[in-house]
Amino acid sequence: MAGELSVQPSAPTEGKGPTPTAGPPGNPSRTKELADKILDHFPAVKIDYVRAKRVKVTASPEAIKEVAVFVRDELGFDHIGTVAGTDYIQQNEMEVVYFVGSVSRPGQEDLQVCLAERVKRDALVVPSLVDVWLGADYHERETYEMLGITFQGHPDLRRLLLPEDWNDIPPLRKDYTSPGR
Amino acid sequence: MSTQFEYSPDADRIMSVSLGPQHPGAGHFRIRLWLDGDYVVRADPDPGYVHRGEEKMAEYRNYIQNVPHLERPVILDSSGILFPYAIAVDELMGNKIPPRAEYLRVIMAELNRIISHMYFLAIFGLFSGHTTMITWLMGDRDLFIDLAARIGGARVTFAYLIPGGVRNDMPQGLDEQAFDTFDWFEKRMVEYEKIFFRNPLFTQRAEGVGVLAKEDAIRLGATGTVLRASGVKHDIRKAEPYSAYPDFDFDVPSLNAGDCWSRGYVALQEMRESLKILRQAFKNMPPGPVRLKLGPQPRVPAGEVYTRTEAAHGEESYFVVSDGTPRPYRLKIGTGSFKNMRVLPHLLKGIHISDIPLVYWGLNYWPVHADK
Numbered sequence: 109m110a111g112e113l114s115v116q117p118s119a120p121t122e123g124k125g126p127t128p129t130a131g132p133p134g135n136p137s138r139t140k141e142l143a144d145k146i147l148d149h150f151p152a153v154k155i156d157y158v159r160a161k162r163v164k165v166t167a168s169p170e171a172i173k174e175v176a177v178f179v180r181d182e183l184g185f186d187h188i189g190t191v192a193g194t195d196y197i198q199q200n201e202m203e204v205v206y207f208v209g210s211v212s213r214p215g216q217e218d219l220q221v222c223l224a225e226r227v228k229r230d231a232l233v234v235p236s237l238v239d240v241w242l243g244a245d246y247h248e249r250e251t252y253e254m255l256g257i258t259f260q261g262h263p264d265l266r267r268l269l270l271p272e273d274w275n276d277i278p279p280l281r282k283d284y285t286s287p288g289r
Numbered sequence: 290m291s292t293q294f295e296y297s298p299d300a301d302r303i304m305s306v307s308l309g310p311q312h313p314g315a316g317h318f319r320i321r322l323w324l325d326g327d328y329v330v331r332a333d334p335d336p337g338y339v340h341r342g343e344e345k346m347a348e349y350r351n352y353i354q355n356v357p358h359l360e361r362p363v364i365l366d367s368s369g370i371l372f373p374y375a376i377a378v379d380e381l382m383g384n385k386i387p388p389r390a391e392y393l394r395v396i397m398a399e400l401n402r403i404i405s406h407m408y409f410l411a412i413f414g415l416f417s418g419h420t421t422m423i424t425w426l427m428g429d430r431d432l433f434i435d436l437a438a439r440i441g442g443a444r445v446t447f448a449y450l451i452p453g454g455v456r457n458d459m460p461q462g463l464d465e466q467a468f469d470t471f472d473w474f475e476k477r478m479v480e481y482e483k484i485f486f487r488n489p490l491f492t493q494r495a496e497g498v499g500v501l502a503k504e505d506a507i508r509l510g511a512t513g514t515v516l517r518a519s520g521v522k523h524d525i526r527k528a529e530p531y532s533a534y535p536d537f538d539f540d541v542p543s544l545n546a547g548d549c550w551s552r553g554y555v556a557l558q559e560m561r562e563s564l565k566i567l568r569q570a571f572k573n574m575p576p577g578p579v580r581l582k583l584g585p586q587p588r589v590p591a592g593e594v595y596t597r598t599e600a601a602h603g604e605e606s607y608f609v610v611s612d613g614t615p616r617p618y619r620l621k622i623g624t625g626s627f628k629n630m631r632v633l634p635h636l637l638k639g640i641h642i643s644d645i646p647l648v649y650w651g652l653n654y655w656p657v658h659a660d661k
Contacts, residue, residue: 161529162595187523188510189597190623192608207595207606207623211507211516211523218529222595243510246631254344269337269660279345286345 139163139219142183149182150175156224164205164222169234172225176206176240184213185221191247193255197282201226202257204234208241227257236262254280303330308645310338318656320633320649324642332637334630340660347620351586352378355617357448362624363658364445366405368397369600370624370658371450376531377596377609378452381589388575390454391533393440396570397449398600399563400437403474404430405601406556406563409653413553414485416646417494422485429477432470439463452587454580464571471564478561486554495550499636499648502547509631513603515652518555519547525599536573537566549651556653586615602626602653626658 136158143155143163153175156164167175179185189207196203205224210216227234236259238245248259249268256278259265267274277284302325309319317338323331343362347355359374360367372394379386386394407430414422434444440459441447449456485491501511506519516523524541526534542558544551591613597606603625610619629652636648 186507189604189628190606190608190621192619192621192623194610194619194621205608207608211521211528217523220595220597241510242508243628243631246627250627267337269340271337279342284345286342286349289349 136160136163138216142219142221145183146175146178149178156222161218162220162222164224166224166226169225169227172223173235173237173240176223176237179208179221179223180240183210183221184216185210185219186213186241187211188241188243188247189220191244191251193251193257193280195229195255195280195282196226197229200229202229202232202255204251204257206237206241206244232257233260234258235260236265238262254278256281302326310335316656317660318654320637320645322637322642322645327642329637329640329642329645332634334633336630336656336659338660339657341657343622343661344620347617349616351615352452352589352617353583353585353587355620356451357446359622360446360448361657362622362661363405363600363602363626363655365408365655366401366601367446367448368394368401368441368450369405369598369602370605370622371448372398372532372600373596373598373605373607374609375450375452376598377594377607378589380594380596381592381609381611382452382583382587383590384453384581384583386454386532386581387578388533389458389577390579392570392574393455393459393579394450395533395537396459396567397437397440397447397455398598399566399570400433400440402563402601403560404433404437406560407433409556409601409650410481410485410553413647413650416650417491419485419488419491422481425481425484429474432474436463436467436470439466451580453583454578456580458579467567467571471568475561475564478557481557486550486557492550495553495647495651496546496548498549498644499640499651500546500548501632501636503545505635506547506632509635510628511603511632512628513599513601513625513653514552514555514559515603515629515632517541517543518551520545525597525604529597531596531598533570534566537569539565549647552651552653588613588615589617597623600625602655602658603629622661624658624661626653626655627661629654630659 139158143158146165154166156166185208187209189209192205194203203224203226205222208221225234248262251257252265253267253270304324306322306324308322310317319335321333322329360371363370407426411423411426438444441449501519503520506516522541522543527541539562542555589611591611593610595608597604605625606623608621609617612618
């Protein structure tokens with residue numbers, strides 16, 4: 109090995125819970141434009157962060173479908189990347205994020221809109237966005253079985269990866285503990 | 290091929306057949322088919338036979354311990370699947386990666402892309418009844434495995450790309466072996482093209498089979514070779530350049546036909562582009578350190594990040610949420626195979642039963658990769 113650089117260890121922030129703060133630097137002018145356009149049409153949404161290539165928008169489950177159609181048709185984000193569900197058990201909430209990119213509109217192929225929604229853990233029902241991005245189909249099925257979030261309006265909401273005889277709470281919830289742990 | 294026959298209660302003529310989950314070549318994956326005679330009426334993929342719970346496992350391990358198990362879903366392209374993970378942790382920690390490490394990451398990722406594409410094309414040959422293709426490519430693939438083994442120290446799973454850089458520097462004098470291999474392989478690819486892609490036996494078999502229209506590819510969220518064979522020139526190495534890729538001169542091959550032949554041919558063209566990148570990387574390798582000293586259990590500041598890279602099987606993405614502890618709070622893997630799986634029922638609808646293997650393998654689908 110030619111040599112090693114060293115970095116300062118970061119300050120411990122244990123116990124505060126996840127907050128979207130850290131992220132890559134860069135010029136967020138184009139993502140700021142996107143965020144402003146979304147805010148103009150939907151003043152109720154919350155812009156979580158605007159980074160050089162990512163903008164995260166949180167909408168309410170009632171409004172997310174309208175925002176999604178706007179993001180697809182007006183802003184040109186037509187290609188679904190992933191749908192990620194996260195269990196924030198301390199806040200008694202779960203979050204679903206749709207990561208959408210653009211493959212057919214030049215100039216914004218490097219950007220990703222992270223369209224999020226949060227629901228209380230005791231009423232885990234959100235609208236399905238399969239009508240908006242058909243590719244979200246299996247991603248929503250995976251989120252449904254792994255976290256127990258029901259996607260209302262999904263054409264075929266069945267288990268995907270888990271065995272048919274899985275008889276426990278959804279495994280990616282924070283109150284599920286893997287065997288042997 | 291294990292088959293299980295049962296009559297559908299809906300109609301006498303529609304028969305439901307289970308293709309898999311034991312299948313030579315396809316791996317642990319089942320497709321439930323509804324057939325009318327020899328034609329597929331409906332197909333329903335049933336993955337999950339090799340689901341390992343990588344995402345849950347990651348929550349119990351720290352960021353360094355996660356490296357070896359996260360590359361297991363796709364050992365053909367083990368560096369490709371680690372690349373976005375390494376970038377994600379680096380972005381969260383604010384690591385400035387030394388330039389030599391960035392070059393080594395690119396070299397390993399491109400070697401892995403060639404290794405993976407050669408396996409893909411070899412089995413593509415097998416599935417279309419072309420024995421020469423599988424024997425030649427499986428043999429030639431070993432030369433690239435040897436190269437990668439001299440850098441990474443193992444033959445398939447290297448755990449080479451780690452947060453903070455790469456695990457070790459490459460040995461001295463590797464350039465000579467590398468350039469010999471590249472020169473030889475360049476000539477060899479001309480032969481692949483002649484014996485396989487321009488061979489009437491294969492063109493008649495694969496041209497016009499399983500056509501995926503451009504609009505459908507975008508709508509269904511297809512990535513990688515599947516997307517590029519359908520006329521979308523989208524490669525994340527160009528669209529959102531990461532690591533050292535802005536330094537290199539290469540093209541993004543794409544074709545408009547969207548059939549099985551195109552999906553194979555795009556992979557061959559991509560290997561040519563990978564060779565271009567590898568030659569430039571070996572030639573212009575900057576000196577300096579290859580990793581940052583992070584310690585065995587680095588603390589990662591609280592935050593979340595979404596990274597994506599272009600791996601051999603398509604867009605590889607990671608969503609990492611950190612709560613400031615040494616372990617990730619949530620780690621979501623978005624794999625290329627999982628994204629391309631939604632294309633399968635769309636393409637299988639209406640095709641002849643003998644075209645199923647070709648369409649299936651043309652998607653470059655890898656069951657373990659999709660199941661995680």
